[in-house]
Amino acid sequence: MSGNGDYIEVMPEELVEEGEMYPFDLGDEQLMLARVDGKIHALHGICTHEYAELWDGDIEDDTVWCPLHSSGFNVETGTATNMPAVVPLPVYEVKVEDGKVFVSTKPIKNDPDDR
Amino acid sequence: MTTGRNLVIIGGGLTAHSAALAARHNGYDGKITILSEESALPYDRTPLSKGVLQGKQQPDQLGFHPEGDYSADDITVLSDTRATNVDLDARTVETSSEDRLTFDDLLIATGASPIHLTGAGFDLDGVHYLRTTDDADSLKSDLEAATSVVVIGAGFIGSEVAASARSLGKHVTLVDMAGSPMSAALHPDITAVCAAIHEDHGVTLQMNSRIDELRGGTRVEQAVLSDGSTIDCDLVVVGVGVRPNVELFADSGLEIDNGIVTDEFCRTSVPNVYAAGDVANWWHPELNQRIRIEHFDNAGSQGTFVGKVIAGAMDEPFAPIPYFWSDQYDTNIQYAGFASDDAEVVIRGNPDERSITAFYLDDGAICAAVTVNNAREFRSCRRLVAARAQIDRETLQSPDTDIRKLSREYR
Numbered sequence: 001m002s003g004n005g006d007y008i009e010v011m012p013e014e015l016v017e018e019g020e021m022y023p024f025d026l027g028d029e030q031l032m033l034a035r036v037d038g039k040i041h042a043l044h045g046i047c048t049h050e051y052a053e054l055w056d057g058d059i060e061d062d063t064v065w066c067p068l069h070s071s072g073f074n075v076e077t078g079t080a081t082n083m084p085a086v087v088p089l090p091v092y093e094v095k096v097e098d099g100k101v102f103v104s105t106k107p108i109k110n111d112p113d114d115r
Numbered sequence: 116m117t118t119g120r121n122l123v124i125i126g127g128g129l130t131a132h133s134a135a136l137a138a139r140h141n142g143y144d145g146k147i148t149i150l151s152e153e154s155a156l157p158y159d160r161t162p163l164s165k166g167v168l169q170g171k172q173q174p175d176q177l178g179f180h181p182e183g184d185y186s187a188d189d190i191t192v193l194s195d196t197r198a199t200n201v202d203l204d205a206r207t208v209e210t211s212s213e214d215r216l217t218f219d220d221l222l223i224a225t226g227a228s229p230i231h232l233t234g235a236g237f238d239l240d241g242v243h244y245l246r247t248t249d250d251a252d253s254l255k256s257d258l259e260a261a262t263s264v265v266v267i268g269a270g271f272i273g274s275e276v277a278a279s280a281r282s283l284g285k286h287v288t289l290v291d292m293a294g295s296p297m298s299a300a301l302h303p304d305i306t307a308v309c310a311a312i313h314e315d316h317g318v319t320l321q322m323n324s325r326i327d328e329l330r331g332g333t334r335v336e337q338a339v340l341s342d343g344s345t346i347d348c349d350l351v352v353v354g355v356g357v358r359p360n361v362e363l364f365a366d367s368g369l370e371i372d373n374g375i376v377t378d379e380f381c382r383t384s385v386p387n388v389y390a391a392g393d394v395a396n397w398w399h400p401e402l403n404q405r406i407r408i409e410h411f412d413n414a415g416s417q418g419t420f421v422g423k424v425i426a427g428a429m430d431e432p433f434a435p436i437p438y439f440w441s442d443q444y445d446t447n448i449q450y451a452g453f454a455s456d457d458a459e460v461v462i463r464g465n466p467d468e469r470s471i472t473a474f475y476l477d478d479g480a481i482c483a484a485v486t487v488n489n490a491r492e493f494r495s496c497r498r499l500v501a502a503r504a505q506i507d508r509e510t511l512q513s514p515d516t517d518i519r520k521l522s523r524e525y526r
Contacts, residue, residue, distance in 0.1 A: 019526070052490075056490065056491045057490075065494045067490035067493060067494065068447050069440050070412070070440070083133075083411075083412075086181050087181055
């Protein structure tokens with residue numbers, strides 16, 4: 001885990017419900033929070049296959065399902081687990097402090113800049 | 116235990132890609148060779164009728180392998196190479212490059228090819244079919260100069276090509292023998308919305324019609340409908356379905372019936388010879404019948420499945436919930452399940468706003484569901500299909516019902 005300092009505050013932790021996704025902006029990027037088994041994850045919010053807003057999709061177990069073509073992504077690792085997507089989703093670091101959710105401004109996995 | 120075995124896959128599409136990777140990643144440590152007639156590595160055909168025709172996606176950017184290189188997985192792809200003869204007794208495949216490959220395991224993933232119309236004039240310039248990137252390149256460049264397009268067949272390819280051509284500003288007439296577009300796949304209450312969407316976008320629908328003849332000099336100029344009326348056009352796209360590519364196996368002894376017949380493990384009647392994807396007519400153990408599916412999802416998931424079977428890493432039969440999507444204009448259509456012809460259909464949403472969800476009920480149980488411009492509800496619907504949920508019509512139809520919340524208990 002890199003934790004190179006920069007985080008943005010997203011929302012109060014108590015509002016993040018199990019099995020739900022919440023979009024937010026990070027600069028020009030659209031990200032989302034997702035809560036699974038109590039743990040909050042932050043991922044890129046746009047499908048890597050074609051433009052689709054993943055928070056309009058669904059979560060089953062540890063898989064985020066794209067609403068348009070049923071691409072699947074692992075919520076923890078961002079790995080594309082069901083085609084048509086093959087490129088993984090960028091994953092961001094999440095920390096909770098003082099009841100607020102903070103997300104790293106750089107991905108900690110699958111950074112498109114590293115590809 | 117696969118040590119020393121040797122897998123040959125005939126066909127270079129999604130099924131071949133998925134099977135080769137799954138076999139390798141599940142312990143198949145022998146040689147794996149994909150024999151592909153096309154020059155490109157395995158690629159996604161689904162954008163050809165949409166993003167590629169509209170110029171939003173490039174045909175050389177559709178490859179499935181994220182690194183564009185199969186050598187890291189020690190998979191050999193023989194491109195531009197056709198299988199010319201298969202000997203299932205001698206376990207050999209002869210190729211168009213005059214090689215003779217031997218195999219222990221053979222996967223038939225030859226896919227399907229567009230049905231060609233043979234009436235008068237169908238050999239004129241300007242008549243197109245669409246299956247490969249070469250087809251798409253040719254159609255796209257021809258389409259740029261065209262003004263008036265006739266699309267024959269209003270299934271997936273025809274409907275999507277009509278939408279793409281219309282979005283490029285062409286006059287488009289969409290012709291089908293059925294009463295509405297997508298009618299082989301969807302219930303009439305749903306296809307009525309599909310028809311309305313085409314009309315909203317200015318496509319002329321010519322349903323309950325057929326075109327038996329094209330006229331022109333060297334290039335097509337006119338399509339002749341069965342009632343004798345004519346449509347002026349300078350480009351024709353034919354999308355009237357596909358046939359499974361089984362010719363290579365006609366005298367092989369394999370059972371052929373609407374494709375290569377397999378069991379629920381993709382095994383043919385010959386040991387260690389498998390078939391999957393569009394070419395396979397396989398036994399679905401939960402539907403209790405054979406089905407052959409011509410959609411992306413099945414090509415990928417059945418490929419992955421058979422790769423695991425070949426690697427000795429799969430004990431459960433292949434029994435997925437069939438799934439497909441189509442994108443036309445800004446409309447997303449998705450279907451999950453399997454509905455008999457006499458299933459009852461319940462529509463929620465608003466057809467006038469071109470946004471609906473449809474449930475197919477089989478003795479009161481949800482056996483299939485469709486969303487049109489309502490993708491937010493799709494995964495929830497799929498859960499209800501998987502559970503064969505019994506929910507009364509009024510609840511399903513009510514705008515006060517939150518299908519996403521309702522489906523949570525089935526998650």
